[in-house]
Each structure stands twice: as structure tokens, then as C-alpha cells.
Amino acid sequence: MKEVIKVRGGRRLAGTVKVEGAKNSALKLMAATVIGAGCSTIENVPDIADVDIMAQVLTTLGAKVERGDHKLIIDTSALDSYETPYELVAKMRASISILGPLIARYGCAKVAMPGGCQIGSRKLDMHIAGLESLGVQFETSHGFIHASTPNGLHGADFMLEFPSVGATENLMMAGIAAKGETIIDNAAREPEIVDLANMLNAMGACVEGAGSPTIHIEGRNDFHPCVHRTVGDRIEAGTFLVAGALCGDGVTVLGADPKHLNLPIRKLRQMGCEVETGDDGAITIKRHGEIIPADIQTLPFPGFPTDLQAQFMALSAIANGASVITENVFENRFMFASELTRMGADIRLEGHHALIQGVRQLSGAPVASPDLRGGAALVLAGLVAEGETVVSAIEHIDRGYERYVQKLAALGADIERCPAL
Numbered sequence: 161m162k163e164v165i166k167v168r169g170g171r172r173l174a175g176t177v178k179v180e181g182a183k184n185s186a187l188k189l190m191a192a193t194v195i196g197a198g199c200s201t202i203e204n205v206p207d208i209a210d211v212d213i214m215a216q217v218l219t220t221l222g223a224k225v226e227r228g229d230h231k232l233i234i235d236t237s238a239l240d241s242y243e244t245p246y247e248l249v250a251k252m253r254a255s256i257s258i259l260g261p262l263i264a265r266y267g268c269a270k271v272a273m274p275g276g277c278q279i280g281s282r283k284l285d286m287h288i289a290g291l292e293s294l295g296v297q298f299e300t301s302h303g304f305i306h307a308s309t310p311n312g313l314h315g316a317d318f319m320l321e322f323p324s325v326g327a328t329e330n331l332m333m334a335g336i337a338a339k340g341e342t343i344i345d346n347a348a349r350e351p352e353i354v355d356l357a358n359m360l361n362a363m364g365a366c367v368e369g370a371g372s373p374t375i376h377i378e379g380r381n382d383f384h385p386c387v388h389r390t391v392g393d394r395i396e397a398g399t400f401l402v403a404g405a406l407c408g409d410g411v412t413v414l415g416a417d418p419k420h421l422n423l424p425i426r427k428l429r430q431m432g433c434e435v436e437t438g439d440d441g442a443i444t445i446k447r448h449g450e451i452i453p454a455d456i457q458t459l460p461f462p463g464f465p466t467d468l469q470a471q472f473m474a475l476s477a478i479a480n481g482a483s484v485i486t487e488n489v490f491e492n493r494f495m496f497a498s499e500l501t502r503m504g505a506d507i508r509l510e511g512h513h514a515l516i517q518g519v520r521q522l523s524g525a526p527v528a529s530p531d532l533r534g535g536a537a538l539v540l541a542g543l544v545a546e547g548e549t550v551v552s553a554i555e556h557i558d559r560g561y562e563r564y565v566q567k568l569a570a571l572g573a574d575i576e577r578c579p580a581l
């Protein structure tokens with residue numbers, strides 16, 4: 161049954177909220193289990209819809225996936241397929257991260273062309289060019305990418321045109337099984353890349369430099385299963401920090417590494433919030449005065465994350481003045497802005513810039529989640545809007561946030577999930 165989230169604005173939030181393991185890491189760690197035949201365990205896995213889809217991708221390949229409390233035991237010893245069907249890939253773009261592991265294990269793969277969030281073109285050219293440099297040959301037909309390695313995988317020196325997260329990951333996962341040395345230049349530096357490299361090394365790979373722009377890989381041909389704990393979700397943490405900035409009287413976020421949130425925390429301070437970080441990784445946020453406008457531009461890590469752009473736009477919407485948000489990572493990632501405008505925000509879009517003139521008060525309205533982060537941000541806006549906001553299309557939010565409504569309610573929000581009319 162379809163559900164909506166109803167939130168009545170005006171409550172102050174306080175208390176502690178714990179974030180889960182990172183969605184964007186867990187999905188790739190799950191895919192990587194294919195590389196080391198046997199039983200791998202991944203801990204700190206969020207209970208979200210995208211993890212269910214990746215579990216189905218693995219099951220389709222012949223893996224056995226057992227779920228415990230935030231833990232997955234994935235047995236990849238008896239895989240009997242290297243094909244990932246359209247029904248699954250069309251639901252989630254991250255399914256494309258199965259390409260690298262299948263190539264590492266079988267030297268071939270057949271993966272449907274991805275769908276997922278409608279946020280820009282999200283092409284695959286860098287994945288393809290990078291893997292081709294390792295000796296992979298591609299054909300596309302009937303909506304599928306067919307990959308093969310007639311002459312085996314060999315090491316290569318490849319420079320990405322843009323530090324794409326997904327392309328860096330696929331290249332790492334195939335490169336570990338290539339003969340000789342692979343160097344990935346202009347690599348993505350996100351914490352999830354480091355997390356994946358750590359897991360690959362625990363499986364017998366030799367990856368150095370993850371987290372820097374140059375990743376060195378020494379190819380190996382023997383991999384084994386491992387036990388790995390997923391890094392904390394910096395985006396979920398950033399989302400609750402914005403909730404704290406909007407209406408918090410002291411919100412503490414646990415479970416993410418504050419070093420992964422350097423720029424968002426700096427922006428929150430510039431915007432008038434008091435943010436303290438503890439030795440245990442706790443991040444506490446309070447705000448006493450008005451929200452001060454600040455300009456933000458999204459960039460690959462360690463730049464400001466595109467996945468927090470919509471949440472910060474909700475904050476800018478009630479700032480005391482004008483701000484500019486520039487989206488540099490994805491085209492067309494401002495669909496959220498038009499929904500926020502329906503709640504009374506004053507936003508003008510000029511190409512990849514959003515000009516936001518803060519208003520005194522947002523007003524509750526029926527709105528629809530345009531995508532995962534945009535949906536989460538509409539709920540945040542509802543926390544400070546006058547009256548009731550009803551957010552529909554919340555299946556987007558369920559893709560990436562575990563118990564979002566319960567966690568906000570535990571902090572004091574007046575919020576509930578209800579059947580859609």
C-alpha cells in the first residue's frame with residue numbers, strides 16, 4: 161500500500177540520533193563479495209530498499225544472502241550466472257557496480273543498462289573507457305551491456321575525465337584481478353571508495369592510495385571472502401544535522417565520522433549554527449540566532465556533497481537573506497526546488513545555479529519527493545513550515561533512509577507515516 165509522510169511544523173528537536181552504515185558503501189561492498197568465492201559477512205548494513213535490490217541482484221547470480229540485524233552473510237561460492245536482469249538494474253543505478261566484480265571473477269558480464277534516480281544524464285562512458293583500458297571488450301544490444309575479456313585482463317594507467325565515484329569503484333574492482341599494475345588517476349576520493357578498497361584488501365587484493373587522486377593496484381588472482389564493517393553514512397548524518405540546524409535545541413548525531421563532513425559542518429557554522437564534535441565521533445548542533453545565508457557549490461569529495469544539496473537548500477530557504485547554490489556534479493538536480501517553492505520558498509533557477517531569497521516562514525503543502533535526497537529535504541522543510549506538509553512518493557526516501565520518520569519522531573518531531581488516500 162502506498163504511504164505518505166505527514167509532518168506538522170513548529171516542534172523543537174532535541175536528543176541523540178544514530179545513523180546507519182553508508183548506503184553508497186554497502187551496495188558496493190555487497191557487489192564486491194562476488195570476487196571472493198565463499199561466505200563474506202558485511203556488518204553495519206542499513207535496512208533500506210536499495211540494499212534489498214542489491215541482495216536480489218546477488219541472488220539472481222546464484223548467491224545466497226542471509227540477513228541478520230544490520231548484518232549480511234553472503235555466500236558466493238556457487239554462482240551460476242553472470243547476468244543481471246533489466247527488472248533489477250532499471251530500479252537502481254548502483255546495480256551497475258556488479259560489472260567490475262563479475263569481470264574480476266568470470267572475465268565476462270551481462271548487465272542491463274541502468275535506471276535509478278532521475279538526476280541528470282549519469283552516463284557510463286567513463287566506466288566503459290576505463291574497463292576497456294584493462295582489456296574488457298563491450299557490446300550493447302537489446303538494453304544490455306555485454307562485457308568480455310578474450311585476451312584476459314591486463315593492468316593499465318587510466319585517467320578519469322572526472323572523479324566519478326561509480327567508475328572509480330568499477331575500475332578498482334576489475335583492476336585487482338588484472339595482470340600487472342593498474343593506476344587510476346583523477347580517482348574519486350569519497351570515504352566510500354576508501355571503505356571499498358579496505359574490503360578488497362581484506363579479500364586479498366593489493367590496493368594503495370584510495371582516498372587520494374591516484375590509486376595504485378597490483379593485480380592478484382586469488383581472492384577470498386572476508387568480514388567487513390560498513391563506514392557510517394555521512395549523508396544521513398548531514399541530513400540530521402540540517403534538521404538540527406532548522407529547529408534543534410541540541411541534536412547529537414552518532415555513527416558517522418565528522419572528518420567526512422568537514423565542509424558541511426563548516427557551512428553550518430557559517431550559517432549561524434554551533435557545531436561541536438566529540439572524540440567519540442558525536443556531532444552536536446544548536447542554533448540560537450537567525451540562519452545566515454551562505455553560498456554553496458557541490459563538488460566531488462572533499463568538496464561539498466551533491467547528496468546534501470537539497471537539504472541545505474531547505475535551510476537556505478528560511479535564511480535571513482539571499483544565497484546561491486551551484487550544482488556541479490549532476491545536471492538537472494534541482495527538481496526539489498519547484499516542490500519547495502510550493503511551500504512558499506523564493507527560488508530562481510539559472511542553469512546549474514539556484515538563487516534563494518530566504519523567507520520568514522514556509523507553509524505546509526502537499527508535495528511529492530522528486531528523488532531520494534529531495535524527498536528527505538521536503539520532510540526537513542515540513543519540520544519548520546506552518547501547518548501540515550504531506551510528502552508523497554516516499555518510496556524514494558525508503559531507498560536510502562532507514563526509519564527516517566521514527567528517528568525524527570524520537571527527536572521530537574510531529575511526524576507520521578500514513579496510508580496515501
Ligand code: UD1
Pocket residue numbers: 183184185187253254280281282283284285286287288322323324325326327348466467489490491
Ligand atoms: C554516486 C552516489 C551518489 C552521489 C554521486 C556523487 C552511489 C550509489 N551513488 O553516484 O549518491 O550523488 O556518487 O557523489 O554511490 N558520469 C559520466 N560518465 C560516467 C560516470 C559518471 O558522465 O561514466 C557523470 C554523471 O553523469 C554525473 C557525474 O559524472 O554527472 C558524477 O557521477 P558519479 O560520481 O559516477 O556518481 P555515481 O557513482 O553514479
